[in-house]
Amino acid sequence: PILRVAIMGLGSYGSRVAEAMKDCKQAKLTGVISGTPSKIKDWQSKYSIPEKNCYNYENFDNIKNNPDIDAVYVITPNALHHDQVIRVAKAGKHVICEKPMAINAQEGQQMVDACKKANVKLLVGYRMHFEPKTLEIVRMRKDGEFGKILFFQGLSGFTIGDPNQWRLNKQLAGGGAMMDIGIYSINGARYMVGEEPIWVTAQETKNNPQKFKAGVDETIQFQLGFPGGAVSSCLSTYSMNSLDRFFLNGEKGYAELQPSTGYGPIKGRTHRGELDQPHVTHQTVQMDEMAGIILQGKQPIVPVDGEEGVKDMKIIDAIYQAVQSGKKVELKL
Ligand code: NAD
Missing domain, CATH: 3.40.50.720 (NAD(P)-binding Rossmann-like Domain)
Incomplete structure (x- = not known):
């Protein structure tokens, strides 16, 4: 079908x-x-x-x-x-x-x-949930090849142009870089570590309040704590170009992707060597896989359903709350 x-x-x-x-x-x-x-x-x-x-x-x-x-x-x-x-x-x-x-x-x-x-x-x-190098790291983690996971770093950003675009309009964007690009590090932390975070801390830096108005974040650093003891340290920004890197480390080894979430080719390596899975057009594979999910009830390796989306939104809510309060925010996903 x-x-x-x-x-x-x-x-x-x-x-x-x-x-x-x-x-x-x-x-x-x-x-x-x-x-x-x-x-x-x-x-x-x-x-x-x-x-x-x-x-x-x-x-x-x-x-x-x-x-x-x-x-x-x-x-x-x-x-x-x-x-x-x-x-x-x-x-x-x-x-x-x-x-x-x-x-x-x-x-x-x-x-x-x-x-x-x-x-x-x-x-x-x-779309990253169907990307071959990403899925190979997920497989290695599930098979215990990195040992106990203890650290993830996600860096997501680009330099945004036109100050009049909807992405810089709180009304249409709902926020700033975090909504648009930081979400890749949030989502990535979850599928790389393989657990749901239990706390969030976050700090905002705004160097250009003219361009990044109230409610539109320019740069946010945030940390996520996981029940198994792993921490992740991430950065989301609209002011640094080509910032696109994931790094995962466990007791036995590491994986890194750079670029990690761009349209590709995604590049990376682990302690075992270069990742050599083929480059695919993300959206082609995504739409074929989603057809299988919708029409045949196929189960993706990393979920892409609405509930998965809500988890990321809960983390974004908590990050904004942590920026406001300066305090650690507990999470229950
Ligand atoms: P865009 O500005 O290029 O396109 C948005 C479209 O929405 C335009 O055609 C515009 O005419 C239309 N639109 C309808 N109502 C509008 C309104 N009231 N105001 C403004 N535009 C209106 O933006 P885009 O880059 O295509 O992003 C669209 C969505 O796709 C966003 O949610 C973005 O986060 C997402 N996106 C995802 C990826 C990805 O890799 N998954 C990449 C880029 C964008």
Whole structure:
């Protein structure tokens, strides 16, 4: 079976996903949802999308009556995900939602609940969960090759340009670098260490309050504590380019990835040598795997469901709380 997908939000990442889906074996782009008629025209001719599968933000609830669309992939600014995902669920279609799934854990949980109620699946666009070198490290950790895990470092950042973009608008982004790129280190800490954190501490640095207004974080360092005794030390920033590194260490050995979460090729090594798994187009593999999850109930090695997304949102909430209070915040995931 083929998962027939409509993309909502025809921006830069939506375009990347659409291109990558050309090579999918189990997923196909069959519809679009956009507020810009000229973009719809463009995509229609590029991907042979019939008029009847094109929607805008006013009428997309009608997707309910469209038998040629199984799922909607929401790729819009963060703060819009909550309402859009719930509307898609109410229209009876499965939902794939970009990260961060929402702008806080409460909204994320409401999305999970709405999809459950509508009996549709909710997945979050965590493309690294299908990346071969990442999965090899997860396998080695599970097989005990690093011994007891004691340390993870995640560094995630890039230098952001245009000060007027939605990513620097609290209303649309829900925050700053943490929501956008820091989430990779949060999520990475969890699948690399293989446990859920029990506490968070965090410190914020803001060198450019003009560009990074109230509620939009520029740089945050944060630490996560894990029940098995591991700690992780991470940094999220909008002010350093090409900051993209994971490092995991246990009693017996290490793994490192740099770049660790970019579009690739991902590069890395462990105490055993270079990681040589093949480079794949992340979004192609992700969409084929997600088709298997949605249509055949396949279980991914690292989860990508709504609950997984809510855990990351709870950690983000706790990080912002720790920055505000200067105190350690206990977590229960
Ligand atoms: P973008 O600005 O390039 O695209 C956003 C799209 O949403 C645009 O087409 C815009 O027209 C549309 N839109 C609809 N309503 C809007 C509104 N009210 N205000 C502004 N734009 C509106 O952004 P992007 O880089 O494509 O990011 C979209 C989402 O995808 C974000 O949640 C982002 O975090 C996520 N993303 C994920 C990855 C990944 O690797 N998984 C990479 C990039 C972006």
